[in-house]
């Protein structure tokens with residue numbers, strides 16, 4: 001039998017954690033033949049709630065779940081970790097300035113980066129879900145100098161999946177008819193879901209839609225502001241869909257992307273498409289043998305160029321702000 005893979009989830013007692021842990025334990029994160037050992041990291045006040053979730057995990061008798069450890073200590077949580085899902089973050093409270101938000105998250109992602117640096121397994125893969133996800137990932141990465149930089153990623157897969165569904169609905173096609181969707185830039189309202197490189201049954205999606213008004217005034221804002229619409233309707237932010245996207249992100253990173261298709265991941269830029277090197281920005285990526293590569297050589301039209309640049313400019317601002325605060 002295979003040795004269990006250590007999977008750490010931070011913010012395990014939160015709502016995404018609740019939707020995520022059962023799917024990991026059932027084998028959907030890494031594959032139906034891969035046993036996992038769960039490490040749950042929470043703040044002291046929420047350890048008891050995490051213990052409650054762990055009781056429910058026990059009650060599922062998942063064949064692949066070899067054990068659960070619960071801790072409020074980052075060093076313990078990341079010791080030997082191969083897959084680190086950083087979900088817990090400090091949300092923006094009323095009246096909080098951006099600097100305060102970044103500083104509060106620096107207080108979380110700096111020590112977590114250090115703990116990953118100190119104890120993670122050689123094959124560690126990190127996915128940051130907690131917002132502001134791209135910049136939190138940057139902070140963690142900068143405090144883990146011994147881990148290859150490309151192992152730190154942030155989640156734009158929920159945006160990607162939202163874009164697939166909106167486009168499928170518009171065209172009356174199944175999501176499986178769409179390939180090469182891309183989210184560019186920041187996981188924020190400035191993100192750019194790109195229909196000029198996406199394909200619907202082999203045709204350029206923007207041409208299949210043939211409605212620039214819809215694309216600009218409906219599709220892009222609907223995808224970018226979907227999180228707020230969910231809060232408005234549900235009275236709580238996206239949880240199961242966010243957990244689903246985290247599963248998709250890691251599963252594809254480990255098991256590879258389909259031939260002739262790609263997925264969106266926020267990854268450290270190598271300078272591709274004019275995105276400053278080192279910024280953790282969303283790109284189209286393919287995965288082979290457990291390694292992702294940014295899709296190269298795409299022609300970027302003027303409309304898309306401006307949208308990508310605007311989102312990347314926001315990432316530059318966030319990076320400069322955390323730099324000024326001494327967080328990186």
Ligand code: NAX
Nearest residue numbers: 011013014015016041042043046088089130131155158242
């Ligand atoms: P919840 O508030 O339900 O849960 C967060 C949990 O994190 C809490 O249990 C809290 O105790 C814990 N936590 C806080 N600081 C911690 C620390 N230092 N170490 C360990 N745990 C800590 O939020 P939830 O709805 O689960 O969302 C979690 C994060 O995901 C938020 O930052 C949210 O903004 C972000 N999201 C990101 C998305 C994305 O696409 N990248 C989409 C969904 C979601 O909005």
